Amino acid sequence: MVVATPIGNLQDMTPRALEALAQADVIAAEDTRHSATLTRHFGISTPMLSLHEHNETRVGEQLLARIRDGEWVALISDAGTPLISDPGFSLVRAAREAGCLVTVFPGACAAVAALSVSGLPSDRFCFEGFLPARGPARRGRLAELAEQTATLIFYESSHRIEACLRDMVAVLGADRPAAVLRELTKLHEQGRMDRLAALQTWLEEDANRRRGEFVVVVGGVTAPTEPERYELSLDALLDELLGQLPLKSAVASVMRLTGASRNDVYSRALARRSDD
Numbered sequence: 723m724v725v726a727t728p729i730g731n732l733q734d735m736t737p738r739a740l741e742a743l744a745q746a747d748v749i750a751a752e753d754t755r756h757s758a759t760l761t762r763h764f765g766i767s768t769p770m771l772s773l774h775e776h777n778e779t780r781v782g783e784q785l786l787a788r789i790r791d792g793e794w795v796a797l798i799s800d801a802g803t804p805l806i807s808d809p810g811f812s813l814v815r816a817a818r819e820a821g822c823l824v825t826v827f828p829g830a831c832a833a834v835a836a837l838s839v840s841g842l843p844s845d846r847f848c849f850e851g852f853l854p855a856r857g858p859a860r861r862g863r864l865a866e867l868a869e870q871t872a873t874l875i876f877y878e879s880s881h882r883i884e885a886c887l888r889d890m891v892a893v894l895g896a897d898r899p900a901a902v903l904r905e906l907t908k909l910h911e912q913g914r915m916d917r918l919a920a921l922q923t924w925l926e927e928d929a930n931r932r933r934g935e936f937v938v939v940v941g942g943v944t945a946p947t948e949p950e951r952y953e954l955s956l957d958a959l960l961d962e963l964l965g966q967l968p969l970k971s972a973v974a975s976v977m978r979l980t981g982a983s984r985n986d987v988y989s990r991a992l993a994r995r996s997d998d
């Protein structure tokens with residue numbers, strides 16, 4: 723049983739999830755001390771064992787044997803939905819491959835919660851989890867994502883949020899729409915949607931805004947609109963012809979080929995010449 727737990731507000735624990743934990747033979751938790759706070763709060767006395775990224779294979783095998791013997795194993799993580807930037811994947815994969823019943827008790831997930839309040843398109847999204855911790859690798863990953871058209875969702879910690887925004891501005895562009903969601907469902911919950919550069923400034927202005935847990939949601943690349951496409955093709959044509967013809971002839975050719983007005987083409991041509 724994969725059981726979601728709250729991401730900050732205990733009231734978000736669902737009645738079904740509580741029942742699953744109470745009925746299970748064992749709870750596999752990422753950090754048993756951390757999860758004991760949750761089970762104690764709800765008066766659940768099911769025994770717990772620790773399943774984390776460093777022992778997932780060994781403990782996973784033991785758990786699989788117990789599932790095969792007919793026991794109910796409830797998998798939880800420190801917060802939110804197990805497997806989502808959290809341990810559990812190899813256990814679920816092994817249980818599926820062994821033909822065991824795998825069932826879900828859904829609940830909070832910071833990525834989906836953040837997307838739902840981000841104000842960014844939610845029809846298509848790409849969950850990226852944590853970016854690499856080191857600058858060059860982080861910028862490299864962002865460069866790979868720069869042309870993604872779906873909304874991007876990232877997890878980030880307080881000590882890397884500034885560097886993360888700085889790199890996003892550098893690689894994805896200052897004007898890309900984005901949202902920073904902080905401490906969702908907690909006392910100091912805060913969310914802001916703006917352009918990346920403005921969000922970077924907003925974070926830098928106040929150290930309190932850099933505290934806690936973060937989800938950064940970034941709008942995908944949008945296809946150029948009809949007027950933008952017109953601008954792009956007109957300017958590209960002008961660039962090409964200005965390299966080969968005198969200004970007057972280049973303007974006349976572009977007017978003839980595109981049907982654009984003399985004023986429009988002429989002023990664009992002059993602006994390009996002054997850029998040289």
Ligand code: SAM
Nearest residue numbers: 729730802803806831832877878905906935936
């Ligand atoms: N499995 C979890 C889930 O379903 O969201 C995510 C676990 S991951 C190890 C922890 C990261 O999730 C945090 O560093 C932060 O980026 C994000 N996160 C978790 N809780 C959050 C909250 N209340 N507000 C904002 N972000 C949160």
